[in-house]
Amino acid sequence: MIQEYQVRVQPHLAANEQALRNWLADEYGFDVRTLTAVRILRRSIDARQRTIFVNLKVRCYINEQPQQDEYVVTHYPDVSSAPQAIVVGAGPGGLFAALRLIELGLRPIVLERGKDVRERKKDLALIAKTQQVDGESNYCFGEGGAGAYSDGKLYTRSKKRGSIEKILNVFCQHGASTNILADAHPHIGTDKLPRVIENMRNTILQCGGEVHFQTKVTRLILEGSRVVGCFAADKEYLGPVILATGHSARDVYRYLAEAKIDIEAKGIAVGVRLEHPSELIDQIQYHNRQGRGKYLPAAEYSFVTQVDGRGVYSFCMCPGGFVIPAATGPGQIVVNGMSPSNRGGQWSNSGMVVEIRPEDINSADFPLTSDLSPLTSPALKVMAFQEQLERDCWQQGNRRQTAPAQRMADFVNNRLSYDLPKSSYAPGLISSPLHFWLPKAISHRLQEGFKAFGRMSHGFLTNEATMIAVETRTSAPVRILRDAETLMHIRIQGLFPCGEGAGYAGGIVSAGVDGERCAEALFRYVNEKL
Numbered sequence: 425m426i427q428e429y430q431v432r433v434q435p436h437l438a439a440n441e442q443a444l445r446n447w448l449a450d451e452y453g454f455d456v457r458t459l460t461a462v463r464i465l466r467r468s469i470d471a472r473q474r475t476i477f478v479n480l481k482v483r484c485y486i487n488e489q490p491q492q493d494e495y496v497v498t499h500y501p502d503v504s505s506a507p508q509a510i511v512v513g514a515g516p517g518g519l520f521a522a523l524r525l526i527e528l529g530l531r532p533i534v535l536e537r538g539k540d541v542r543e544r545k546k547d548l549a550l551i552a553k554t555q556q557v558d559g560e561s562n563y564c565f566g567e568g569g570a571g572a573y574s575d576g577k578l579y580t581r582s583k584k585r586g587s588i589e590k591i592l593n594v595f596c597q598h599g600a601s602t603n604i605l606a607d608a609h610p611h612i613g614t615d616k617l618p619r620v621i622e623n624m625r626n627t628i629l630q631c632g633g634e635v636h637f638q639t640k641v642t643r644l645i646l647e648g649s650r651v652v653g654c655f656a657a658d659k660e661y662l663g664p665v666i667l668a669t670g671h672s673a674r675d676v677y678r679y680l681a682e683a684k685i686d687i688e689a690k691g692i693a694v695g696v697r698l699e700h701p702s703e704l705i706d707q708i709q710y711h712n713r714q715g716r717g718k719y720l721p722a723a724e725y726s727f728v729t730q731v732d733g734r735g736v737y738s739f740c741m742c743p744g745g746f747v748i749p750a751a752t753g754p755g756q757i758v759v760n761g762m763s764p765s766n767r768g769g770q771w772s773n774s775g776m777v778v779e780i781r782p783e784d785i786n787s788a789d790f791p792l793t794s795d796l797s798p799l800t801s802p803a804l805k806v807m808a809f810q811e812q813l814e815r816d817c818w819q820q821g822n823r824r825q826t827a828p829a830q831r832m833a834d835f836v837n838n839r840l841s842y843d844l845p846k847s848s849y850a851p852g853l854i855s856s857p858l859h860f861w862l863p864k865a866i867s868h869r870l871q872e873g874f875k876a877f878g879r880m881s882h883g884f885l886t887n888e889a890t891m892i893a894v895e896t897r898t899s900a901p902v903r904i905l906r907d908a909e910t911l912m913h914i915r916i917q918g919l920f921p922c923g924e925g926a927g928y929a930g931g932i933v934s935a936g937v938d939g940e941r942c943a944e945a946l947f948r949y950v951n952e953k954l
Contacts (some may be wrong), residue, residue, distance in 0.1 A: 435719035468608035495596035504632030515569020517668035517923025524943035538566030552850035613765025695777035736873030739775035746848030789865035828856030903927030
């Protein structure tokens with residue numbers, strides 16, 4: 425017999441399988457010796473009250489064994505002799521597009537400008553030591569994309585067509601913990617995700633696909649209004665193209681603008697990384713001076729408010745994590761956050777950002793400096809502002825990767841911080857008056873937002889927290905226009921803009937979903953031509 429139950433238990437029961445078995449048997453009146461297996465289907469923490477509970481959906485197997493794996497296995501056939509398609513970018517959008525192409529019987533050729541996920545790690549370690557960023561191998565460029573070394577969070581609010589469950593199951597098939605199928609906010613961890621990415625690449629290769637690293641696409645091959653391939657590393661690759669380059673491939677956006685391939689400016693959000701001691705966040709969120717205790721994970725938070733008609737909100741919260749340098753070239757400071765799988769670090773951080781819309785740029789609140797104007801294309805104006813802010817931050821950081829920073833309460837009260845708390849940010853911090861040099865429309869909204877968040881959560885607004893500038897890569901500043909039904913570019917056949925870099929996703933899972941959809945659209949396009 426198989427029974428499913430929705431239960432609400434204390435953390436120590438949820439953390440111990442045998443204790444949970446005994447509780448279930450007692451609660452529902454069966455002999456624990458007949459309970460052969462228990463699977464947790466859903467898990468979430470209810471920390472709204474002082475007494476913390478864990479909500480579980482469990483499947484109990486009574487006098488029988490589970491007859492299937494905990495995850496759904498996808499079959500990938502040999503496509504060595506199949507027609508080929510080009511996938512530009514080996515981030516989540518590109519990898520899931522390639523795997524879906526294999527499912528559908530097409531041979532993917534994946535072209536990645538950066539290095540493989542292991543070699544890439546060496547370049548990341550050099551950033552703190554040398555204060556230099558490799559423009560082709562960094563926290564944004566390389567196998568796995570921006571998500572590979574910036575946390576591996578799999579939570580998404582996306583309601584787009586496509587199966588989130590399918591994406592999670594494919595991750596499990598390639599080595600991720602099956603906990604991601606149950607957790608309300610699933611998370612692989614930056615220490616575990618590289619192995620999963622390698623396994624996905626190996627599936628592509630074993631099925632007859634190709635993956636080429638350090639192979640930067642420089643232009644598309646056009647025959648009239650049809651893409652028939654692309655040039656990369658002085659070589660021609662032929663086939664329809666899925667363009668999944670990620671949110672930081674600014675050279676791609678410039679090329680598209682110059683080639684008159686339709687794009688438009690897209691809104692983004694910019695601000696800072698806010699870092700608290702993780703113990704303090706645990707105390708606040710779990711309403712307990714002892715913090716999370718033995719059985720609870722590092723606490724998360726989520727804040728949102730409106731200030732002067734624009735959203736102010738937390739973004740990409742990393743419990744027990746650290747802040748990283750995420751620039752993609754010289755003359756920039758960009759910060760992001762990440763967490764290992766155990767989320768055991770002594771700090772917790774999140775982006776704290778302000779919504780910016782295309783119409784805001786080049787206004788009195790968000791002027792562009794003369795050397796960034798006039799623009800090649802109005803579609804690049806949000807990107808130009810993004811670049812300007814990153815350059816200003818770099819100059820404030822002494823033209824190194826040393827990040828400008830300020831204590832949170834000092835920022836709200838327009839005071840310089842004469843010293844800074846210890847931080848997880850490896851290249852180092854320099855005290856800087858962020859309230860003074862950040863655009864007033866950003867600093868004022870952040871100040872008012874922090875006051876609101878402090879009222880919502882007592883103790884959150886504190887000088888124990890450090891603001892680290894500047895967080896700008898929350899999403900793509902450009903949208904590559906595509907047809908809503910065919911997913912092809914609105915004017916160019918054979919070109920499928922994909923994922924976060926094309927402006928149609930906002931994280932690992934939504935990019936994976938969009939990658940699968942683009943692969944399906946390309947498959948239909950190829951079949952229609954045959």
